[in-house]
Amino acid sequence: MGQKEYLKNQQREVLQNCGLINPENIREYIARDGYQAMGRVLTSCQPQDVIEQIKKSGLRGRGGGGFPTGRKWEYAARAVNEDKYIICNGDEGDPGAFMDRSVMEGDPHAVLEGMVIAGYAIGAHRGYIYVRAEYPVAVERMELAIKQARELGLVGKNIFSSGFDFDIEVRLGAGAFVCGEETAMLNSIAGKRGEPRPRPPFPAVAGLFHKPTVINNVETLANVGRIFLKGPEYFAGIGTEKSKGTKVFALAGKINNTGLIEVPMGVTLRSIIFDIGGGIQKGRKFKAVLIGGPSGGCIPEDHLDAPIDYDSLLKLGAMMGSGGLIVMDESDCMVDIAKFFLEFTQDESCGKCTPCRVGTKRMHEILQRITIGEGKEEDISLLKRLAEDIRKSSLCGLGQTAPNPVLSTLRFFEEEYLAHIRDKHCPAGVCSRLVRFEIIPEKCTACSICARICPVEAISGEPKKPPYFIHQGICIKCGACQAKCPFSAIAKI
Amino acid sequence: MTMCNSCQQDAEEKYAELKKVLTKYHNDPESLIVALHEAQLIFGYLPRDVQIHIAEALNVPISEVYGVVTFYSLFSTVPKGRNKITVCMGTACYVKGAGDILEALKENLKIDVGETTEDGVFTLESARCVGACSLAPVVMVNGEVHSEFTAQDIPELIRGYRAAQDPAEKRSDLH
CATH class of the missing domain: 3.30.70.20 (Alpha-Beta Plaits)
Structure with missing residues (x-):
């Protein structure tokens, strides 16, 4: 495979510095126009203008849901309170995703710059970066970046003599997937069990320590500086009508070129997998691509030409998620994969609400049964019913999206479930009792x-x-x- | 349980270090997770006694400390082996056979996930995803990544770490 094809379809915006600069030297970031946008914003823009520009850019949250960032900031800016907070969500827990890790490790100052601008926009003076403890290098680099930025006066008191103060601290997770959910994260930062709480009140009104809080994902924040540097029009010029900019994906699984890629929103999965990813390993046949981790779904061959953006993925029963793409070939069993994800969510369920705690367990038991050849025909409708109930009645995003992998595999691969149930046969040859x-x-x-x-x-x-x-x-x-x-x-x- | 002199001294040193850490977080319940991380670094795990010390210093009920310790998977209330083998069970590793690797390791070490071998040399763990998906399947030993790992690599890996075990160090750990 030529390097040319790998790069031809990519557009490096968020990853522009990753691998090119020494992330442990702030001056290399500055030499690549780093902190220039922040300087301009702090010295010549009103907070309201900052929010307007972000709205104009069309930036949407890169952590999963795709909520418009400008609107999130606006809600928090309107809230009247002396203390407000910015939280950077670096709790990238989706198995198969490592975009945020690479940004934190490869370009930590871009994250800090985004946070300071966000803080200025909403009137916050303190920020936290919540990083999962499984990412020790990211923690180290972020801490070093904060120290260096503080030494140069780019974080701390009276930044750029603008009278604006903003300080940042790193907080560590301790191995709980649910902490990526924003209300659970608020509890975890406050030193408590990472259990979510009902919304409303939304964090923008009552978040960390009950103060207005904006929680943005690493990649979202890493986009902010660039939007101001190149102008919101430039950013809005990339992507599709409703999904602007680029998206970083982590390509993994049975594909020839694994690794991080960055593409404009709206490219097709086919182009990602076959042009950039170089196709399937060992000349095998493509079966499906998993997108969005345990909250997402799978997309089969027939839909590979759909453009990747927030809305078209939702229509296909998947979601952008944080951007993990796992490619599967004919030797992967979709029932086994659904079971794998259910095992994951069931294990990571915090246990606070019943639909998620008990429901995912029951779903996992049914899938277990199917994969050992004891499935019954009515299991499929039971799975669908349970999935619907869990989706509707769970407290937080983890539970609400936990059934997605099952629903999605049922939607596109129901005959594979039926083969397990009726013929006691696993067509992919994965479920050992059924081969x-x-x-x-x-x-x-x-x-x-x-x-x-x-x-x-x-x-x-x-x-x-x-x-x-x-x-x-x-x-x-x-x-x-x-x-x-x-x-x-x-x-x- | 009686301790030999060197262990007694060792324990005292650890508690002195813990005390130093806890003065930073005195009466600060919000720092509970940070304090637990630091305490675990000192002791290797979080025994009941350490949890009580932390509860008192931070002014948090011991029940809450225990609640937090048991909520997060990185905190442990039992001692761990000197070498931590972590099999990544993230999706990318899973589709590339991480499940078989984990089974083979269980068989080789004769322990289950989360357990420690009798001689205290290895603890076997599985991780959600270590974020090294393009190197899948991945096994980490003490934070060091072994990429594109296969079950055939296991005997050599185990032998290497057992051989690296210094006999003098082994003696001091026998309790």
């Missing part, structure tokens, strides 16, 4: 290795008189015979 190992007679040389390796003596035959035979009733489907056969004469069906 069969069989000897290919033409390849078998009757060397007897398989019969000797089999832990339950399920293989019989006479040496030098092929073929050998696997007794399906005895076989425990451990796969040991297949792994050891020197002639690749054992097939998993």
